[in-house]
Amino acid sequence: MSTENLWAPWRMDYLCQLESSGDLDAPELGSETSSSTCFICDAVAGKGDSEHARQRLVLQNDDRGVILLNRYPYTNGHLLIAPIAHVMELSDLESIQRTGLIDLVALSEQLLRVGLNPQGLNVGINIGRCAGAGLPGHLHVHVVPRWGGDTNFMQVTGQVRVIPQALEESFSHLSETLRKLIDVLH
Numbered sequence: 001m002s003t004e005n006l007w008a009p010w011r012m013d014y015l016c017q018l019e020s021s022g023d024l025d026a027p028e029l030g031s032e033t034s035s036s037t038c039f040i041c042d043a044v045a046g047k048g049d050s051e052h053a054r055q056r057l058v059l060q061n062d063d064r065g066v067i068l069l070n071r072y073p074y075t076n077g078h079l080l081i082a083p084i085a086h087v088m089e090l091s092d093l094e095s096i097q098r099t100g101l102i103d104l105v106a107l108s109e110q111l112l113r114v115g116l117n118p119q120g121l122n123v124g125i126n127i128g129r130c131a132g133a134g135l136p137g138h139l140h141v142h143v144v145p146r147w148g149g150d151t152n153f154m155q156v157t158g159q160v161r162v163i164p165q166a167l168e169e170s171f172s173h174l175s176e177t178l179r180k181l182i183d184v185l186h
């Protein structure tokens with residue numbers, strides 16, 4: 001994912017938070033974070049609980065995995081898609097789990113197209129802390145909507161700290177859009 005031109009100060013908060021919470025206590029590259037401290041496993045565990053989902057920005061939670069709105073986004077609508085299994089790499093998944101994951105990535109792509117009408121999308125996976133994974137223990141796919149000039153937009157929103165409100169609004173909007181989309185697909 002090309003993020004060189006994106007300035008996202010809230011991601012620094014995130015990385016600092018990881019350091020202080022001890023997630024970096026085992027800095028050896030490839031070391032596994034425990035599933036008990038994993039925010040994706042926590043999201044998965046709340047299946048069927050709408051309040052749990054809203055607090056954790058979980059848009060979809062089914063047998064294939066979860067779609068989350070990233071709390072520390074590069075752009076508005078930055079999604080994380082993860083399998084249920086707490087594994088580090090694509091090769092750790094069984095074929096049917098990989099298929100499910102990609103189905104959810106495709107659903108996310110449709111969701112962002114319909115819900116936010118971006119001009120482009122970045123889809124990517126960072127495997128290992130060295131590659132930029134904030135949570136290296138639990139494989140996740142980033143889907144980031146892009147607009148011309150979004151880097152300027154994000155600098156402004158970062159400075160005035162509108163992100164928390166923007167997150168709640170985005171969550172409500174995308175959640176509603178996804179329910180309608182799933183109705184159409186079935």
Ligand SMILES: [Zn+2]
Nearest residue numbers: 038041086138
């Ligand atoms: Zn996990």
